[in-house]
Amino acid sequence: MRDKGLHALLSPVVTALGYELLLVERIKQGRNDSLLRLYIDKETGVVVDDCAIVSRQVSAVLDVEDPVSGNYTLEVSSPGVERPLVTREHFQQFVGQRAKVRLFSPIGLESRRNFSGLLEGFDQTNDTLQMEIDGEHYTLPFAQIEKANLLVTL
Missing domain, CATH: 2.30.30.100 (SH3 type barrels.)
Known part of the structure; x- marks a missing residue:
């Protein structure tokens, strides 16, 4: 499920790092757990190190802002070959x-x-x-x- 609130919170952070935040998905996993999946992109493509950079920065923002109730796992990914189309x-x-x-x-x-x-x-x-x-x-x-x-x- 798309999460527009988290997208609005995290997009400036990701953009400041030089990436485009394509999509934020929040997927329920059990009663109090969820998966936060962020798809990022940049002109030259995304590699694992890019995902790690964004993950560290986004984790810090999520820790401070605390917009997600319950436990969550953060996953940062490239758009891949089946790229999401959002805008x-x-x-x-x-x-x-x-x-x-x-x-x-x-x-x-x-x-x-x-x-x-x-x-x-x-x-x-x-x-x-x-x-x-x-x-x-x-x-x-x-x-x-x-x-x-x-x-x-x-």
């Missing part, structure tokens, strides 16, 4: 590539909420994503996107 700019950047998109609620005559296909474009005026899936064209409202990732093309 409008991400969708624009990866036009022409394949992606998987899940909406908060079903749309259209098919009552569909999962889409996998080619990113054709992003219409800033209407705030919509255009996708081509099996020869069909779909327009997806950006506000309805729950989760999106690039797909590995073999």
Whole structure:
């Protein structure tokens, strides 16, 4: 589950270190435990040392601010080949590539909420994503996107 509050808290810290904070996920693991997963990126790519640098700094901020109740494990990761797409700019950047998109609620005559296909474009005026899936064209409202990732093309 995306955590916008933690993203807002941690983004300036990660940005000051020279990285982009793509996404913060909070995943419940039991009654009082959770996993905090941060995806970071930079122009030249992310290596293990980058994750360690960000982890140390973010841990210090989390210790001081204490925004997470219960126990948690912090995980800092590169976006990987199935990179999360979160912002409008991400969708624009990866036009022409394949992606998987899940909406908060079903749309259209098919009552569909999962889409996998080619990113054709992003219409800033209407705030919509255009996708081509099996020869069909779909327009997806950006506000309805729950989760999106690039797909590995073999």
